[in-house]
Structures are given as structure tokens and as C-alpha cells.
Amino acid sequence: MDLMMLANEVRQSTAVDLRVVGVGGAGCASLMRLEELMFGSVNMLGIDTGTAASGLPSSMESLSIGSGFGSGGDPEQAVILFSEIESSVKDFVCDADVLIILSGLGRGTGSGLAPKIARIGKESGALTVAAVNMPFEFEGRFRNQAARKAFDRLRVEADAVIAMNNDDLSSLGDSKSSLNGAFQLADQNIANAVNAITKGLETGDVRSSAVLESLRNAGESVVLSAEATGTNSPHDSVLSAFGSASTKFATVSSAVIHVEGGIGLFPSHVAEVVNEVRQQIGRRAEIHVSSDRLVGMGQDIRTTIVLNGVQRLGEPIADLEHLMDGHMDEARKPLHFSGEIMTVRTRRPVLVASE
Ligand SMILES: Nc1nc2c(ncn2[C@@H]2O[C@H](COP(=O)(O)OP(=O)(O)OP(=O)(O)O)[C@@H](O)[C@H]2O)c(=O)[nH]1
Ligand SMILES: [Mg+2]
The missing domain is CATH 3.40.50.1440 (Tubulin/FtsZ, GTPase domain)
Known part of the structure; x- marks a missing residue:
């Protein structure tokens, strides 16, 4: 075809x-x-x-x-x-x-x-x-x-503005990466975010989609995206994505996560990603997850996270739970996992920052 x-x-x-x-x-x-x-x-x-x-x-x-x-x-x-x-x-x-x-x-x-x-x-x-x-x-x-x-x-x-600070990108790559390389990374990150949202929306009727609701009037959103490889790649990809953010987020109303990996990507990997994101943003935020297997990704995992309804109060995210009133389990929001990992696509070459 x-x-x-x-x-x-x-x-x-x-x-x-x-x-x-x-x-x-x-x-x-x-x-x-x-x-x-x-x-x-x-x-x-x-x-x-x-x-x-x-x-x-x-x-x-x-x-x-x-x-x-x-x-x-x-x-x-x-x-x-x-x-x-x-x-x-x-x-x-x-x-x-x-x-x-x-x-x-x-x-x-x-x-x-x-x-x-x-x-x-x-x-x-x-x-x-x-x-x-x-x-x-x-x-x-x-x-x-x-x-x-x-x-x-x-x-x-x-309805929503997803912002990415270019300064976050320069810290992602190696410090010698060129301006062009940084812009390529910027373009890639924005593309990943749009792809993540699209994948989240693709399931079910768009007019009643939970992802759509989470984006509607979400205010400020932030995109974080990173790739990792090796046995801890789900966990590492999330840490690396959050590590790239220049500020910490005091509150996050919802997160749209898209996980891409090779043919060895299993639901357990996706679950690990979700758990790690929960650690980062607390339990109150709604989470929507989708995933794709891409031929050519091998052992790599790429996690893209769009955080919606973000407020930056300068508080480290890890401290947020201490600010809450001890009703974490009651407050736990449902997890929307948009089903099976079924899509298999061919991965085109991805440009990375270079001299
Ligand atoms: N993602 C990305 N950002 C870029 C690129 N080039 C410049 N930027 C950033 O985007 C901002 C706007 O630059 P451009 O898009 O070139 O400007 P423009 O909107 O075309 O506006 P004018 O050329 O002044 O009419 C700059 O201040 C840079 O921070 C690029 O190739 N990719
Ligand atoms: Mg221009």
C-alpha cells in the first residue's frame, strides 16, 4: 500500500x-x-x-x-x-x-x-x-x-495554549548544539504534542471525548517530550521529559500522554509511564493515555506529555501532595487508557540537534 x-x-x-x-x-x-x-x-x-x-x-x-x-x-x-x-x-x-x-x-x-x-x-x-x-x-x-x-x-x-519555552530545549541537547539544531528540536516537540493530542482524540466520538473536554478552556498547557532507551526506558523517558521543564508546576488539571515504542512496547510499559507521571503531577489530575508501536523504534520509547490547566507557583511538584488535605485516594481521578496498542506505522527519520 x-x-x-x-x-x-x-x-x-x-x-x-x-x-x-x-x-x-x-x-x-x-x-x-x-x-x-x-x-x-x-x-x-x-x-x-x-x-x-x-x-x-x-x-x-x-x-x-x-x-x-x-x-x-x-x-x-x-x-x-x-x-x-x-x-x-x-x-x-x-x-x-x-x-x-x-x-x-x-x-x-x-x-x-x-x-x-x-x-x-x-x-x-x-x-x-x-x-x-x-x-x-x-x-x-x-x-x-x-x-x-x-x-x-x-x-x-x-481554548488552550500549549507553550514550549525555547530555553528548555537548549538544556535538552548538548550545550554545543547549534541554534538550528535547537529549532529542529522545537519543531519536533511541537509536532509530538500535536500527535499526542490527535491520538488521544482519535478514540471514540470526538464531541464527547474526554481529551477534548480536558483541553476545552484548559488555559495554559505545557508540552514535555523525551526519548529513552534501555530497561528503564518508560521511567527514564518521563524523568527526562520533566527534567527538561524550566519551571515546576504547582497545579495541573489533566495530562494527555502519548507513548511510542518499537514492536516490543507492551501495556506494562505504558502503565509504568503513567505511574511515573502520577508521581510527578499528583493524583488529582485526570490522565488520558494512548500509545503506538512504530516499526523502527527498536528499544526506544518516546513519551510526550501535554499538561493542561497548568499553574506555576514555583512549588516543586513533589511537594504538592503535602499541600493537599490527606484525601488523596478519594480525590484520585480515573485513568483513561485509550485501548489496545494496535497501530503499527513506519517511523520516518527524526532529526535531532546537531552541529
Ligand atoms: N520552532 C521554531 N522556532 C523558530 C524557528 N525560527 C525562529 N523561531 C522562533 O520563533 C520566533 C518567531 O520567528 P519566525 O517564525 O521566524 O517569525 P515570523 O512569525 O515569521 O515573523 P516575521 O518574520 O517577523 O514576520 C523567533 O523569535 C524564534 O524564537 C524555527 O525554525 N523553528
Ligand atoms: Mg518570518
Whole structure:
């Protein structure tokens, strides 16, 4: 079976009408990485004021706006240009159950347009999730403030905003990894998060999906993702994912976990991952789990965790249980395990940070 047939089959078997928009240079780069994970099973649209959208593969829709020289780093300029394509974006979004917007915040196009597109998504009735990169500290106060402003607007316009701090990524890789390598990691992480959410949504009727409910009005979400190998890989992958976070989370309302491994991935491995996540976030959070076996992953396990309804109070997570009132078992929330490990897909090569 060729890839397009496989993609069509996946699309037909997916109850969720999921559409993804990548906006700006970073958003379009994340879109390309997501395509490698999802084999064309999801409708995608790339938008840019620069050249990024024109470089996207023909399997995706693309909209280039302005004269191709970007927004000059000015979100307001990007918003002015947006009127050129607003109706095309509405056409793309209409009838979607779930809209995911990918963007790097801090410059013009993504910061200006991601909130506009989120509003369109929500107005059309789609569950609207923005998955964004926050700039490196070294990119300066101006960009960081612009990113924060765009983030705050997204919190208003979208149902959930999944944020990933670029600074967390530089600590993940080796300190000599290049900026390009760090951006590739960023793109990969965002793609993993979207993949995790999609897998969680794929089971059952999307309109009544528990994952959807946990995302709706979740506020701030955080994505953590890591790979590990060896006998303790389930446990290690979770520790490494949490170890990459720059802050600790005082409260987490729910977690969407997606575990990928080779053909030797068993439910017991997935259970180990879940137990370890419980250790990290406490027992009150609802947990939704899905998993995939991917040909080519060998002994590796990749765990992606989307934490929803996150509040950062500077308290170490491990201390959280001491703050609670001793009714942990009563408060224990159900675990939603979305069934059998059945999907077997071929893994495409994954880029990692390199010189
Ligand atoms: N994930 C990812 N992030 C990137 C990449 N390049 C830059 N970034 C980050 O994303 C932020 C926005 O950069 P771009 O996406 O290039 O900017 P833009 O939205 O296209 O805006 P303008 O070019 O100013 O119109 C930057 O401040 C970086 O932190 C990339 O290739 N991948
Ligand atoms: Mg750009």
C-alpha cells in the first residue's frame, strides 16, 4: 500500500476532523515536521508573509501574503496583510472539529496572526488549540515582551495554549548544539504534542471525548517530550521529559500522554509511564493515555506529555501532595487508557540537534 492510500485510510478511520494551521516561519517549519509524523492524514495549511509558505510540500495548502519580505517583525503589519487571506482561512477552518495553530511567538507574522486565526477557529465552533514556541531569553526583552503579549491574547482567543519555552530545549541537547539544531528540536516537540493530542482524540466520538473536554478552556498547557532507551526506558523517558521543564508546576488539571515504542512496547510499559507521571503531577489530575508501536523504534520509547490547566507557583511538584488535605485516594481521578496498542506505522527519520 502506498503512502497516499495509507493516509486516506487513516483519514477515513479518524472520527475527528482535525485541521492544522502553521503561521510564520517557525509555524511552517513545525508543520513540515508534523507532516513527517502524520503521513498526510491531517489537513494542513501554512501561512507566511515571508517565503516559508511557498516552500511547503504540495500535500499541504499554503497562503503567502504581502510581498514576500515578511512583516518586518511587526505584528500589526502582519494583521493588516491578513485581510488579503481572511476568507480563505475561514474556508479552511469551517467544519473542523479541532483546529490546531502552530507558531513561534516573538516576531511579526506568528504573533500577529495566531490570535486572529484562533478567533476564527473558535467562532466557527472548533476546539481551538494553539501550540507555540516562546523565544529564547537571549533573543532580547523586546521579542520576549512581544511573545508574552501574543501569548496573553491567545489565552483569550483559544481554548488552550500549549507553550514550549525555547530555553528548555537548549538544556535538552548538548550545550554545543547549534541554534538550528535547537529549532529542529522545537519543531519536533511541537509536532509530538500535536500527535499526542490527535491520538488521544482519535478514540471514540470526538464531541464527547474526554481529551477534548480536558483541553476545552484548559488555559495554559505545557508540552514535555523525551526519548529513552534501555530497561528503564518508560521511567527514564518521563524523568527526562520533566527534567527538561524550566519551571515546576504547582497545579495541573489533566495530562494527555502519548507513548511510542518499537514492536516490543507492551501495556506494562505504558502503565509504568503513567505511574511515573502520577508521581510527578499528583493524583488529582485526570490522565488520558494512548500509545503506538512504530516499526523502527527498536528499544526506544518516546513519551510526550501535554499538561493542561497548568499553574506555576514555583512549588516543586513533589511537594504538592503535602499541600493537599490527606484525601488523596478519594480525590484520585480515573485513568483513561485509550485501548489496545494496535497501530503499527513506519517511523520516518527524526532529526535531532546537531552541529
Ligand atoms: N520552532 C521554531 N522556532 C523558530 C524557528 N525560527 C525562529 N523561531 C522562533 O520563533 C520566533 C518567531 O520567528 P519566525 O517564525 O521566524 O517569525 P515570523 O512569525 O515569521 O515573523 P516575521 O518574520 O517577523 O514576520 C523567533 O523569535 C524564534 O524564537 C524555527 O525554525 N523553528
Ligand atoms: Mg518570518
